[in-house]
Amino acid sequence: MGLDQLASKATSKTAARIDYDTYRLRSFVEALGEAELERRTGTTKLAAIAGTLEANPKAVLFEAAGSGGYPLVGNALASRSRFALAFGVTPQKLLPEILRRLRSKPEIVEVSREEAPVQAVVMTGADIDLTKLPVHLQHGKDGGLYISAGMDFARDPATGQYNVGLRRFMLHGRTSTGIDLVAPSDLRNIYQAAIARGERLPLSVVVGGHPVDYFAATMRMPGDELSLLASLRAQPMPVVKCVSNDLTVPADAEWVLEGYLGEEGYQEPEGPYGEFLGYYGAVKLNPVFHLTAITRRKDALFQTATIGGRFLGRTDTAQLVAAKTEATIWSSLESAVREPLAVCCSASCGGMFNVRVSLRQRYPGEARNAIAAVFASVADVKNVFVVDDDIDVFDDGQIDWALATRFQADRDFVVGSNFRAVPIDPSLEGRRSGSKGGFDCTKPMTSSRSLEYAIPAPPVMPVRIHEGVSAALAAGPASFLDLMSAAGSRDGRDVLREIERLTDRGQLRRDNDGRYLLQETKV
Ligand SMILES: Cc1cc2nc3c(=O)[nH]c(=O)nc-3n(C[C@H](O)[C@H](O)[C@H](O)COP(=O)(O)O)c2cc1C
Numbered sequence: 001m002g003l004d005q006l007a008s009k010a011t012s013k014t015a016a017r018i019d020y021d022t023y024r025l026r027s028f029v030e031a032l033g034e035a036e037l038e039r040r041t042g043t044t045k046l047a048a049i050a051g052t053l054e055a056n057p058k059a060v061l062f063e064a065a066g067s068g069g070y071p072l073v074g075n076a077l078a079s080r081s082r083f084a085l086a087f088g089v090t091p092q093k094l095l096p097e098i099l100r101r102l103r104s105k106p107e108i109v110e111v112s113r114e115e116a117p118v119q120a121v122v123m124t125g126a127d128i129d130l131t132k133l134p135v136h137l138q139h140g141k142d143g144g145l146y147i148s149a150g151m152d153f154a155r156d157p158a159t160g161q162y163n164v165g166l167r168r169f170m171l172h173g174r175t176s177t178g179i180d181l182v183a184p185s186d187l188r189n190i191y192q193a194a195i196a197r198g199e200r201l202p203l204s205v206v207v208g209g210h211p212v213d214y215f216a217a218t219m220r221m222p223g224d225e226l227s228l229l230a231s232l233r234a235q236p237m238p239v240v241k242c243v244s245n246d247l248t249v250p251a252d253a254e255w256v257l258e259g260y261l262g263e264e265g266y267q268e269p270e271g272p273y274g275e276f277l278g279y280y281g282a283v284k285l286n287p288v289f290h291l292t293a294i295t296r297r298k299d300a301l302f303q304t305a306t307i308g309g310r311f312l313g314r315t316d317t318a319q320l321v322a323a324k325t326e327a328t329i330w331s332s333l334e335s336a337v338r339e340p341l342a343v344c345c346s347a348s349c350g351g352m353f354n355v356r357v358s359l360r361q362r363y364p365g366e367a368r369n370a371i372a373a374v375f376a377s378v379a380d381v382k383n384v385f386v387v388d389d390d391i392d393v394f395d396d397g398q399i400d401w402a403l404a405t406r407f408q409a410d411r412d413f414v415v416g417s418n419f420r421a422v423p424i425d426p427s428l429e430g431r432r433s434g435s436k437g438g439f440d441c442t443k444p445m446t447s448s449r450s451l452e453y454a455i456p457a458p459p460v461m462p463v464r465i466h467e468g469v470s471a472a473l474a475a476g477p478a479s480f481l482d483l484m485s486a487a488g489s490r491d492g493r494d495v496l497r498e499i500e501r502l503t504d505r506g507q508l509r510r511d512n513d514g515r516y517l518l519q520e521t522k523v
Pocket of ligand 1: 149
C-alpha cells in the first residue's frame, strides 16, 4: 500500500488541529527537568562535545555548537527514565506501553509545504553544505565526522511501502556522506535491488526527532514503517513531501537531509567507528549518500546519538537497542510460557546480549522454555537469566542475589552452540556463529513452604486476635510476633519476660519452626 492510500490530505478544517509540537524533539528536551537536562550556554567547540556527553547521566543541550551557532542535543534518550518520559510512563511500564501503542491504528495526515515547520528553511543547489552543520568527532579513532542520529526514510519500489531505519552517516564533504549498510536490514535489501537494476535509491534523513520516532526507526517490522511511526505516536502524524525527491517525512522534524544512495553501489571506505557493543568497528566498503536539499525548522535543534565506549548504559544507542530487544522477545516469550511477567535487557551490555526475564512458573521446566524461546527469538540475545515473580528484573542487586542463591551451575545452566551471531561481537574472534547461555535462577516449585526460601522482612504487626500471651498460646503454636500482637506489645521485651516466666515454670517449649507452644499442646 502506498502513501496515497495511507495518508489523508489535511483540509482547511483538519489543518487547524494538526499538532506539530507534541512529537517535536525540542518540546521533549525543553520539558526535561534539571535532574534530566544539563544546559550549556554560549558556544561550545565541536571538539568538546563528545567529552561532555561521555558517561553523562543527563541529556545535554548545547545552545550553540561550533562556529555555525546551531543548537545541538546529545544523550536525549540515553537513560531509561528519559525514554519512559518520552512515552509518558514510568520505566517499569515502558514495555507494556510500547506493546499497547503498537496495536493502535496509525493516522497520517499530509500537510502542505507552506505549513510544514520542517520546511520553514529550504536550501538547495549551491546553498547546501554539510560542513556547516554541528557534526562532531565522537571517538578518537573514528574515520571522520559522523551524523550519528540519522533516521532514514526510503520507499521500496516493489511494494510502495516505506522503510524507516537508523543509520550513521560519515561526512565525505559538503554534499556527500557514507552510510553503514552492511548488516542485514530492510534498507540494505531495497538498495541492493535498486543497484541490481542500475538505479539510485531516493533517501531522506531526519536528524532531530522525538525519541518515540527514533524507537520506531530501530524496529524491523513487516509492513509500512511510516505507519509504524504513526502507531507508536498514537496520534495523527503530520507528514510532508520532500522538496527534492518524492519521499514523505514527518513535518514536525527538526532537520531533513534529502538525497539518494548512488547507483554505483558499495565503493567507498567507511569507518572505523566506535560501535554499539563498546568497541571499534573496522573500515568497510559502503554506499554513498548524495545530498540534494537541506530543510529545517526556524529554530531547528540538531541531534547527536551517543554510542560505544565503556559506559554503554549512558548512551542513546544502547537504550534504543535495549527497548527494541525487549519488545522483540516479548512475543516469543508469550507463546512459550504461561505467565511471563517482565523482561529487561540491560543497556550496559549494549542493549542486546544479556536479558532478564521474570515469570510465574506454573509447571516445572517453564524457566527452560523461556530460555529456549529467547534463544530462538530474532533478537540476538546471548545470555538469558530467568527469575521468579518476586525478583525485580530492573534491579541489578536482586538479579545478583537470585543468581547467587537460586542457581547451581551443574543443574541450572543451559548452553547452546553454533547459533547465528552478531559479527562485531569481539569474543567470537572471527567465528561466524556463537554460543548462548541460559541461567535458570528460579526456586524449585516445591520451595514455597520452606523456611530456607522464605525472605526476611521487617515485622508487620498482625491484627490482634487473642487477649494476652496465655490466650494466644492456649489457641496453638505462635511466633514471637504473634505473641507481641496478642500482648498488645509495641516493644517485645515485655513478651520476652513472659516467655522466660513460662519457660522457668516448665510450661513452654518450641517446635521445629521456632514457634512457641505450651508443653501439653499436641502438634
Ligand atoms: C543509534 C543507532 C544507529 C544505528 N546505526 C546503524 C547503521 O549505521 N547501520 C546499520 O546497519 N544499522 C544501524 N542501526 C540498527 C538499525 O537502525 C536497525 O537494525 C533497523 O531496524 C534497521 O532498519 P531497517 O531494517 O528497517 O532498514 C542503528 C541503530 C541505532 C539505535
